[in-house]
Amino acid sequence: MSKDQFIIVAIDGGAASGKSSTSRGLRDRFCLMRVDTGSFYRSITLKLLEAGVEAKSNAKLNQALEKMELKTEIESGDAMISIDGWTPDESIRSERINHSVSDYAALPEVRGRLLQYQRNQKEVAQENGYSGLIMEGRDIGSVIFPDANVKLFLDASPEARALRRAKEGIVDSMEKRDRIDSTRKTAPLKRPEGSIIIDSSEMSLEEVIDEAAKYIEAALNS
Numbered sequence: 001m002s003k004d005q006f007i008i009v010a011i012d013g014g015a016a017s018g019k020s021s022t023s024r025g026l027r028d029r030f031c032l033m034r035v036d037t038g039s040f041y042r043s044i045t046l047k048l049l050e051a052g053v054e055a056k057s058n059a060k061l062n063q064a065l066e067k068m069e070l071k072t073e074i075e076s077g078d079a080m081i082s083i084d085g086w087t088p089d090e091s092i093r094s095e096r097i098n099h100s101v102s103d104y105a106a107l108p109e110v111r112g113r114l115l116q117y118q119r120n121q122k123e124v125a126q127e128n129g130y131s132g133l134i135m136e137g138r139d140i141g142s143v144i145f146p147d148a149n150v151k152l153f154l155d156a157s158p159e160a161r162a163l164r165r166a167k168e169g170i171v172d173s174m175e176k177r178d179r180i181d182s183t184r185k186t187a188p189l190k191r192p193e194g195s196i197i198i199d200s201s202e203m204s205l206e207e208v209i210d211e212a213a214k215y216i217e218a219a220l221n222s
């Protein structure tokens with residue numbers, strides 16, 4: 001690709017595999033707009049819980065999703081979802097949301113509502129002058145941007161992941177979430193075809209960012 005071409009970097013991986021910290025480092029290094037799609041699923045989950053909508057396919061769910069007006073606001077290089085004028089805060093990282101988000105994210109209606117919205121983030125980044133997009137989640141390299149210029153799949157041992165969450169002081173049912181996320185019918189978490197695996201169990205954050213950056217540089221120079 002030529003230097004002035006827009007680059008798309010997809011990062012997938014399970015809970016606490018290091019996607020967020022790595023994508024933040026890469027965002028800053030390459031002037032990319034960062035999209036944390038987990039925050040989209042978390043925000044929709046919070047709004048559905050608030051509205052008393054259960055994690056079940058039914059008319060109430062469809063109506064609630066249809067009614068939501070989704071927009072994007074950019075804060076320090078991160079694309080933030082806005083739902084009916086509300087933008088997420090730390091409440092989307094609470095134990096309650098950690099507990100419920102995978103059940104809502106497994107619903108085809110929820111995934112369908114977010115599909116085009118996620119793809120539209122490319123235009124949001126272009127309109128706002130970014131040279132590329134870095135999007136992290138579970139199905140980015142497989143479903144959202146299968147033609148991404150760089151596809152990374154982050155992994156880490158269960159011990160390393162548990163230690164990270166403990167350090168963050170977060171209560172998270174990671175194994176349960178990974179199980180639901182990787183066994184659901186619609187867009188399950190899996191290693192996307194053609195992706196590069198980085199196992200960060202024994203690596204520092206800087207090392208992971210440096211390793212991932214090599215692939216982005218190679219794509220920019222190809």
Ligand code: DC
Pocket residue numbers: 015016037038039041042101102105106136137138139140177178181
């Ligand atoms: O990245 P995260 O842990 O904040 O994501 C929260 C949940 O959202 C995750 O357990 C499954 C769901 N999710 C998803 O299904 N697809 C994505 N692309 C991103 C997140």
